[in-house]
Amino acid sequence: MASIYRLQCKTQSYDWGKLGDVSKVAAYAKASGTAVDNDKPYAELWMGTHPNAPSIVMDDKNTSLRDLVKDNVNLSTKAVYEQYNSDLPFLFKILSIRKALSIQAHPDKTLGARLFKEFPQIYKDPNHKPEMAVALTPFEALCGFRPLEEIAKHMETYPELAELIGNDICNEFRSRVKDNGSSTSEGDIAQNKELLKKVFAGLMTSSEEEVKKLLSKLIARLNDSKADDTISKLLIRLDQQYPGGDVGVFSSLMLNYVVMEPGQAIFLGANEPHAYLSGDCVECMAASDNVVRAGLTPKFKDVDVLVNMLTYRYGSAESQKMTPVKFADHSNLYDPPIDEFAVIWTKLNGGETEKHQSIEGPSILIVTSGSGKLSGETDKNTFDLKEGYVYFVGANTPIVAEAAESGLEFYRAYSVATN
Template sequence: MDRLSNTVRPYAWGSTTAIPELLGVAPTGEPQAEMWLGAHPGAPSRLDRGTSTSVDTGESTDKGKGAGAGAGEGSGSGEQPLSAVIDADPEAELGAAAVRKFGPRLPFLLKLLAAGSPLSLQVHPDLAQAREGYEREERQGVPVDAPHRNYKDANHKPELICALTPFDGLCGFRAPEQAADLLAGLAVDSLEPYADVLRAHPEEAALREVLTAVLTADPAEMAATVTEAAAAAGRLGGAYEPYATIAHHYPGDPGVIAAMLLNHVRLQPGEALFLGAGVPHAYLNGLGVEIMANSDNVLRCGLTPKHVDVPELLRIVRFETTEPNILRPEASGTGEEVYETPIDEFRLSRYVLAPGADPRDLTTAGPQILLCTAGAPRTNGLGLAPGGAVFVPAGETTELSGTGTIFRATVVV
């Protein structure tokens, strides 16, 4: 078992306070958007096999608290990337069954995500689409780091977000009639044709036609429409409040109108949302634990200065009404609360340990990352504070004790 040091990514949409408050450190004044836990090449976690397996009392804040184990502020001289440790002996770290099923790489990426402002409106490809898109761009010679590249790898990117605070997001298309009512309620003349299409056409055709029209409209005309719609949303409040907020952060962006086609969702702490391929979505505000397949494939619909490839986006989006499926953890007799998804690359669960609770056996055949979000639990004698995490190789005997909340990320083999 290895204590992890993890990198915090300073994306502009990140909260300046949420992750520091969880870690128990002073804010820097800069946005702190995501803390990555895993072996993704963009920011792999680090570990020190020379010292991190030793038992401690949990009283040494150097490695037990967020500044050392959570925030990624520097690294010890003996630290090495988790990716390098796995590459050196995949079967020992991941287990033979996981290597056979997923290959010699950790198949998931775990994150703490802190949204202070809306993220881009986006969608992810399924596995076949990702493979085809990646191979196509490779044949075309598009550099993998090019701003206009859509497919960074050949993998899909299903994901699950579990709220630690009240968490707002957009997920899946509303019924066209509901979207038409929302647009019509703004009383903006230039939105009336969209509302008419949503009411007059079959579901798939209506959603496709309106999203296409919004994303391909004359930029100046659409910016004027968004400005007028944002002012109306601000006056009306209520159901329109999220869109007024989005427009405040992205003035004139066509994604503001596209967002009105989607369901607004508010998660309470402990609730989660699974996002599969082809489902348009965006996170708006809040702190959560996110887990995803180890991929960086994103096709954007708006709310971003980054590249928007409209034809490819329209090929990937599933134009169907989706009722957001809010997940609540399913308790088991072992104390594990599981967030059930149809994905094998990751499995997220939670342990909430009350004072005096019996130790829990977490030994499993696959790799694990254990992340503390509250209290002072212990794993095999290692004390963890909020934001602290450990990597557990496959098959290693693992006991969880103490009090607090632990999120467990592993695989299905």
């Protein structure tokens, strides 16, 4: 049977998405026949079997990818098929971000199962949701807690933050950081995390009235002083995007501000705070939609769950970035420390070719720029590669990609069995 199938993938329209004429999500969706409205925000393109936006095989029957995978065990391998209940374990996405997403974290499997059992109307499945983002364009995010020294400094530079958290807690924190902030002993790190949790809880559980009053005071002060540093400009921008006093604006003083160039990546494990701010990225995650939010959002905020679930790891912005390894001559592999997925980035100049050896599991690839041809050694057909084209590739299928004169760039997510 065939092992390579072209897919039509669905978009999600959220308020934070880029408008149609500048959204990569819209451009890629248009390539497979989706009509695009240039006044509508196109936030996400979903590639996979998730029931909220399932991909469709572009054949005469409009077969769902879910049915294709379920009905053909060899496309996954028996091991992957059994480990993930005849489904794909990952959801592959393109995101186009016009304004900041919510400050959020994703539960681990234990917490995900409990939240699903207790609040199924909010948390829709029992799975965890580790995720990885690879920048397609210059990309900004908040990711993980800043070094403790930076947080302590922000309490002084932005006194409104200290007033909101409580000066007693902030004084305790600054004293602790001065004495033990850079300690590498396990005991000191554990105590530092406990105090960091106390500080973050003080911030996130502040009254709406206090947040609104102090944020208004902070933004007015920054505008009056014509503050031009990166963090102050970020605070002003986030306040403009979420006016009315959102505690998430203050959170950016505690979380790392990460800037990525195309091809750079971050991995967001369970129980780690983050928020995407702007740009376009390729994202891959475990097949779940569980999100615990606590800021920069009009949606339901589950502050107590978020405060208690976080790991409170702290470190530099650069430490949040992943280091890829070589996969083939023109390909890099991003392989996060989880079972469900890894992602390959292939970039070819005009006329170059690249071979991917067979992978013992299913994969999905999307062309993000350029054009060319795709062939598989177990599939006699040749397939067009154009910007926005998406293909499902069955397990154990070596593929060869050849770039046209314009060059070629594509990303490929895959999963293999771990049992």
